Amino acid sequence: MALFKEQTVPRKEPSLGSPEPLPRKEDSFSSPTPSYEPAPRVRSKDTKESVIAAGLTIDGKIEGAGHVRMAGRFKGDVNVDGDLTIDAGAKITGSVRADTVTVGGELEGNIEGASRVELLATGVLNGDLKAGSLTVASGSRMRGNVSFGWGDEAVAPTKRLRMESDSAS
Numbered sequence: 001m002a003l004f005k006e007q008t009v010p011r012k013e014p015s016l017g018s019p020e021p022l023p024r025k026e027d028s029f030s031s032p033t034p035s036y037e038p039a040p041r042v043r044s045k046d047t048k049e050s051v052i053a054a055g056l057t058i059d060g061k062i063e064g065a066g067h068v069r070m071a072g073r074f075k076g077d078v079n080v081d082g083d084l085t086i087d088a089g090a091k092i093t094g095s096v097r098a099d100t101v102t103v104g105g106e107l108e109g110n111i112e113g114a115s116r117v118e119l120l121a122t123g124v125l126n127g128d129l130k131a132g133s134l135t136v137a138s139g140s141r142m143r144g145n146v147s148f149g150w151g152d153e154a155v156a157p158t159k160r161l162r163m164e165s166d167s168a169s
Helices: none
Strands: 049-052 057-065 067-070 073-081 083-086 091-093 100-103 106-108 111-119 124-126 129-136 141-148 161-164
Touching (some): 067 073
Parallel strands (some): 049 067, 057 073, 067 083, 083 100, 091 106, 106 124, 124 141
């Protein structure tokens, strides 16, 4: 005995011509404008990028292999076998060790042992820097000791460059 009366709906017979395109579903997580631009560098497909979003504030330590993009605030040391990107508006307070460090936000701490450091026009570095190469964009600011181009050998104290960009602060 059935409790509900079965309803029959006439079915449309499939035509033998070209199939109708399926309607596209909008991804609920996508937004029309991304919150950050992806780095233009070609990266290994095996290495993933972790993102600390703009609204987050985290205290702790980041260690491991992989790329890290910081858009929020982080207090602690960052030690990654990969690239670190600090987006404009982001802030890190602590020392940094990474293969490539791109500073578009603010870093209060030292950069140690990076193969390449890029200070973007919006970047601010308060701390010492030791790297294989350094690229500085017009408009960036830095206060600290800089040594680059020396590889793994010790940097002689007479070869250090003292930079004071903001003497008014």
